[in-house]
Amino acid sequence: FTYKLLTRHRSYFRRLRVPFERPHFLYGNLDDVLSGKLTTMEKIEQFYRKFASHGCCAALIDFIASRAELELEVKAIFLKHTLNMFAGIAFGKELNTFQDDTDRFCAVASGMAYGTNPVQVIKTMAFYLAPGLMRSIGVQFTDRQEIDYLVKQFHSTASDSSTNSMGRFLKQANDKLKTSQQLSDEQLTAQCAIFFTKGFEPTLNLLSFAAYELAQNLHVQQKLYDELTTNGLTNGSAGLTPYERIRSLPYLDAIVQETLRKWPPHPLLVRECTKPFIIAATENGDRASIPLKVGDKLYLSVWAMHRNGDYFPQPEQFRPERFEDGQVAKVAHSNTFIPFGIGRGCVGQQFVKLVVKLTLVALVQRFKLQPGERTPEPLKLIESASSLEARDGFWIRMEPRVA
Numbered sequence: 001f002t003y004k005l006l007t008r009h010r011s012y013f014r015r016l017r018v019p020f021e022r023p024h025f026l027y028g029n030l031d032d033v034l035s036g037k038l039t040t041m042e043k044i045e046q047f048y049r050k051f052a053s054h055g056c057c058a059a060l061i062d063f064i065a066s067r068a069e070l071e072l073e074v075k076a077i078f079l080k081h082t083l084n085m086f087a088g089i090a091f092g093k094e095l096n097t098f099q100d101d102t103d104r105f106c107a108v109a110s111g112m113a114y115g116t117n118p119v120q121v122i123k124t125m126a127f128y129l130a131p132g133l134m135r136s137i138g139v140q141f142t143d144r145q146e147i148d149y150l151v152k153q154f155h156s157t158a159s160d161s162s163t164n165s166m167g168r169f170l171k172q173a174n175d176k177l178k179t180s181q182q183l184s185d186e187q188l189t190a191q192c193a194i195f196f197t198k199g200f201e202p203t204l205n206l207l208s209f210a211a212y213e214l215a216q217n218l219h220v221q222q223k224l225y226d227e228l229t230t231n232g233l234t235n236g237s238a239g240l241t242p243y244e245r246i247r248s249l250p251y252l253d254a255i256v257q258e259t260l261r262k263w264p265p266h267p268l269l270v271r272e273c274t275k276p277f278i279i280a281a282t283e284n285g286d287r288a289s290i291p292l293k294v295g296d297k298l299y300l301s302v303w304a305m306h307r308n309g310d311y312f313p314q315p316e317q318f319r320p321e322r323f324e325d326g327q328v329a330k331v332a333h334s335n336t337f338i339p340f341g342i343g344r345g346c347v348g349q350q351f352v353k354l355v356v357k358l359t360l361v362a363l364v365q366r367f368k369l370q371p372g373e374r375t376p377e378p379l380k381l382i383e384s385a386s387s388l389e390a391r392d393g394f395w396i397r398m399e400p401r402v403a
Helices: 002-006 011-015 030-034 040-054 058-065 074-091 104-114 118-129 131-136 144-158 166-175 185-216 218-230 243-247 250-262 302-306 327-332 349-366
Strands: 071-073 268-272 277-279 290-292 297-301 367-371 395-400
Touching: 058 074, 058 349, 071 074, 074 104, 074 144, 074 166, 074 185, 074 349, 104 144, 104 185, 118 131, 144 166, 144 185, 166 185, 185 218, 185 250, 185 349, 185 367, 185 395, 218 250, 218 349, 218 367, 243 349, 250 349, 268 302, 297 302, 349 367
Parallel strands: none
Antiparallel strands: 071 395, 268 297, 277 290, 367 395
């Protein structure tokens, strides 16, 4: 909510000297400001290599294998996995929360991702009601001790030549700028924190919903396994899958896209009008023109658009084929498929999808995902405009595949 509050119009990005017209796939437009040396996919690939030092999905696979054939609430498991991943990528923090989740970073990260600190929640509401007053008296969203802790983590990863973390990349790029253009270490730390917080929950939810759909649609899961077999990726290894192969799995990509359609990470988009504008009346006269003034809020239901049968026939069905072959371009240019918003787009959206693809490959390599006695059908959600949450959890059985 805090990020949505800050970025409801472009002034937040203007203050950071971030251009708007060319959104960067990985982490907004900060790359245009700081570097420009590497292409989007080259940067993603370098972050991908970071997984090698973490064993990629090895800790996740080992944890599930030790509980094989039990009915598992997978979102709780994916939460640990996602925390491990993003802690390493953003801050170079080596974690294995499957074995030990007492590290202070876990508590700080939970507060960043979910706003569990009640004082922070009050601050957020105060910024919403009186932003000018809060800025004038120097109030910060995050506790000073937590800021200092994160800056310390940033310093640690930025100075470690053996890491490929986002913090180190940003520091290297920032040092190449003129002194007057450089961002402070606190600002660079904030970029790492934004990457973490904006990627954490979308990754967690996307993984959970994708695993649920694979368990409920066994023919889709089998088709994915066949694709992995064709590409030589069904050897049961939990190691690092070659980056080029992940990029060349069209059905895997279609599964991720269809999951984003059916279960969008941001079901409601909110935008603030920055200049007077008139929405034209409909041609048939059913609706009059709508004048908008500066400060008016616009609400768009991504959920309703993605489940509109005019755009997506049989919208309640999970059909990855919608995004196969020529259908991809047709959907992508219709402005009816906007899981990560429009215009500027979402921070880290391509990286979120990459992490999800890696994890799904690792799971399907080793296990058959099956519905269990506690698997709800249909899936019931908690009513919320900010995100989608399964009311009774994501319960799935993981059966080891027989070689």
